[in-house]
Amino acid sequence: MAHSLQFSISTPSTHFQTISKRIAFAPKGDIHIPKLRVKLSVRSEVASPASSVSVSNTAAFHTTPFPVLPSFEGPNREAEAEPKVNGLRGTQRTKLVCTIGPATCGLDELEAMAAGGMSVARINMCHGEREWHRGVIERVRRINQEKGFSVAIMMDTQGNEYEVKSLLVEFISGDPFLKNFLNVKCKVILHLKFYRGAGVLLFYKIKYHDTSIFFQDADMWTFSVRSFNSTLPKHTVRVNYDGFAEGTVLSIRHWLNGVTDVKVGDEIVVDGGMARFEVIEKIGPDVKCHCTDPGLLLPGANLTFWRDGRLVQECNAMLPTLSSKDWLDIDFGIAEGVDFFAVSFVKSAEVINNLRSYIAARSCDSNIAVIAKIETVESLKNLEEIVQASDGVMVARGDLGAQIPLEQVPSVQEKIVMLCRQLHKPVIVASQLLESMIQYPIPTRAEVADVSEAVRQQADALMLSGESAMGQYPHKALSVLTSISLRMEQWWREGTHHQCMKFPDINSSPYSITEELCNAAAKMANKLGADALLVYTTTGHMASLLSRCRPTCPIFAFTPSMSVMRRMNLHWGLIPFCLNVSDDVASNLNSSISLLKARGLIKSGDTVVFISDTLQTIQVINVP
Numbered sequence: 001m002a003h004s005l006q007f008s009i010s011t012p013s014t015h016f017q018t019i020s021k022r023i024a025f026a027p028k029g030d031i032h033i034p035k036l037r038v039k040l041s042v043r044s045e046v047a048s049p050a051s052s053v054s055v056s057n058t059a060a061f062h063t064t065p066f067p068v069l070p071s072f073e074g075p076n077r078e079a080e081a082e083p084k085v086n087g088l089r090g091t092q093r094t095k096l097v098c099t100i101g102p103a104t105c106g107l108d109e110l111e112a113m114a115a116g117g118m119s120v121a122r123i124n125m126c127h128g129e130r131e132w133h134r135g136v137i138e139r140v141r142r143i144n145q146e147k148g149f150s151v152a153i154m155m156d157t158q159g160n161e162y163e164v165k166s167l168l169v170e171f172i173s174g175d176p177f178l179k180n181f182l183n184v185k186c187k188v189i190l191h192l193k194f195y196r197g198a199g200v201l202l203f204y205k206i207k208y209h210d211t212s213i214f215f216q217d218a219d220m221w222t223f224s225v226r227s228f229n230s231t232l233p234k235h236t237v238r239v240n241y242d243g244f245a246e247g248t249v250l251s252i253r254h255w256l257n258g259v260t261d262v263k264v265g266d267e268i269v270v271d272g273g274m275a276r277f278e279v280i281e282k283i284g285p286d287v288k289c290h291c292t293d294p295g296l297l298l299p300g301a302n303l304t305f306w307r308d309g310r311l312v313q314e315c316n317a318m319l320p321t322l323s324s325k326d327w328l329d330i331d332f333g334i335a336e337g338v339d340f341f342a343v344s345f346v347k348s349a350e351v352i353n354n355l356r357s358y359i360a361a362r363s364c365d366s367n368i369a370v371i372a373k374i375e376t377v378e379s380l381k382n383l384e385e386i387v388q389a390s391d392g393v394m395v396a397r398g399d400l401g402a403q404i405p406l407e408q409v410p411s412v413q414e415k416i417v418m419l420c421r422q423l424h425k426p427v428i429v430a431s432q433l434l435e436s437m438i439q440y441p442i443p444t445r446a447e448v449a450d451v452s453e454a455v456r457q458q459a460d461a462l463m464l465s466g467e468s469a470m471g472q473y474p475h476k477a478l479s480v481l482t483s484i485s486l487r488m489e490q491w492w493r494e495g496t497h498h499q500c501m502k503f504p505d506i507n508s509s510p511y512s513i514t515e516e517l518c519n520a521a522a523k524m525a526n527k528l529g530a531d532a533l534l535v536y537t538t539t540g541h542m543a544s545l546l547s548r549c550r551p552t553c554p555i556f557a558f559t560p561s562m563s564v565m566r567r568m569n570l571h572w573g574l575i576p577f578c579l580n581v582s583d584d585v586a587s588n589l590n591s592s593i594s595l596l597k598a599r600g601l602i603k604s605g606d607t608v609v610f611i612s613d614t615l616q617t618i619q620v621i622n623v624p
């Protein structure tokens with residue numbers, strides 16, 4: 001089957017062509033983007049030995065439908081008649097976090113993602129306005145309420161690092177057509193040529209809402225924090241590190257503090273090696289560079305400075321982890337009652353502790369969990385204290401891979417996953433898991449191997465980024481994660497692959513009794529070949545201690561609190577239900593057994609091991 005896509009673009013004055021490969025563009029002094037009317041025409045040619053069919057279809061960008069997948073009995077789905085008793089249906093142990101973006105922000109798409117196994121929806125404050133995110137939060141809440149899902153919400157802060165400002169926004173600010181274009185969900189990568197006046201040529205590569213610059217070898221470029229009125233001087237890249245106060249004296253001081261340490265001859269590395277530059281000259285807030293290794297610069301690209309093959313760390317170390325914009329976003333997150341904050345570019349435990357105090361002060365009844373993203377060299381140095389201080393950790397391999405040599409990322413990932421297990425914190429493996437599925441409906445073999453490895457390490461959760469935010473196959477990407485997880489988990493259970501991991505005691509009294517109880521219950525369930533573990537947990541703590549043991553059978557966790565239930569979504573193997581528990585333990589047990597039986601999760605004759613945080617005993621039950 002061959003598909004060809006054609007775009008015709010017309011304006012009152014000019015005719016635009018399409019191009020089909022990655023191209024360079026050199027911004028000229030006075031950029032003017034004409035108002036455009038864009039029509040997308042899609043032609044699909046289906047060739048078979050017997051016939052040749054040609055389909056022509058003209059549609060607005062946002063109308064391209066997603067492929068409809070067969071319905072999936074995924075986690076978090078509950079009988080629609082009983083939305084109060086939310087809980088999981090499937091027994092997949094590895095949890096799935098999905099970044100929500102233009103491809104998945106609609107009500108139907110969110111519902112399909114929830115049905116496909118998304119347990120946590122991540123919103124990234126690097127992109128989009130607060131109102132846009134509020135809409136996503138509202139829709140997730142709505143499907144939880146109306147359809148009985150229990151998808152949690154994670155807000156990821158923008159953070160404060162040197163990065164490249166969104167190029168498209170920079171170049172087109174003020175143009176209403178292209179502003180709309182930023183929000184449309186298009187399934188194809190567009191390559192547009194813009195002509196203006198006599199021979200001024202601009203090429204844009206629009207990938208959803210992104211543009212990129214291709215650096216040529218030997219090009220001279222200036223990296224600058226200055227704000228420019230409407231246009232950028234030729235060969236200038238604007239660097240942003242404090243999205244809220246960019247261009248202010250404070251920002252320039254920070255940049256200068258950073259670049260003071262940069263010497264002529266140092267190297268600027270874009271996104272861990274997408275392109276490289278040598279610093280030729282420093283003039284005020286500008287760093288003049290010569291491109292030594294040509295490549296692509298994408299908006300939001302991470303910039304690092306290197307000297308004699310080593311990272312110059314002082315640059316980013318000068319910047320506070322949370323910018324003023326981040327604090328406003330955090331206020332917004334608290335007001336919206338998100339379940340998790342994921343803190344970008346954490347450097348030490350201090351910021352985590354500050355944020356915790358802030359959350360506690362701002363909302364006494366709020367217990368938003370704080371996830372530390374490990375993506376800087378500093379965070380690796382202070383890893384243990386950061387893990388201890390936080391409620392969970394994300395191995396943010398995207399930015400991490402720009403700060404340490406790429407070949408170190410796999411071993412660092414394994415180390416973080418193991419440490420989190422030992423210190424009893426859930427851990428998410430993130431970034432580029434199925435990167436090729438942004439464009440293609442199947443993953444590469446290497447991606448399958450990478451995801452399998454994360455599942456084999458028994459990370460608590462896997463995360464989709466661009467694949468679900470702006471990819472063409474978000475649902476397929478999710479179902480690929482599900483299939484790989486289920487297969488690897490089964491392989492793990494069936495084989496003799498796992499040796500019992502020896503953990504140091506967490507020994508954080510008053511939890512040590514609970515800890516011993518959980519270790520014993522998990523061991524007993526494994527030895528008896530039990531079909532399920534049942535746990536009644538008020539705060540989620542006892543359930544997470546069971547999860548830490550990674551028992552062979554599924555863990556059904558019952559809690560009276562909806563927010564505790566949502567937070568349990570991040571823990572390996574926990575299948576949470578929200579249930580009003582009475583004082584009568586026997587009747588609680590009976591009702592949860594009936595509930596699980598009714599959903600086919602357990603059956604008569606099964607052996608169930610039961611523990612509860614109000615009753616410090618282990619019971620073994622034969623399901624009637």
Ligand SMILES: Nc1ncnc2c1ncn2[C@@H]1O[C@H](COP(=O)(O)OP(=O)(O)OP(=O)(O)O)[C@@H](O)[C@H]1O
Nearest residue numbers: 099100101102124126127128300398465466469470
């Ligand atoms: N809310 C959004 N609106 C538009 N595009 C988005 C949104 N969220 C994510 N994206 C797109 O998906 C891509 C991958 O998402 P992701 O959350 O991993 O962001 P990122 O830019 O790589 O930053 P981070 O390091 O914080 O993960 C982004 O680069 C962006 O193109």
Ligand SMILES: CC(=O)C(=O)O
Nearest residue numbers: 396397398399430431
């Ligand atoms: C997820 C993220 O922030 C990263 O990989 O950089």
Ligand SMILES: [K+]
Nearest residue numbers: 156157158344
């Ligand atoms: K972020």
Ligand SMILES: [Mg+2]
Nearest residue numbers: 375396398399
């Ligand atoms: Mg990052």
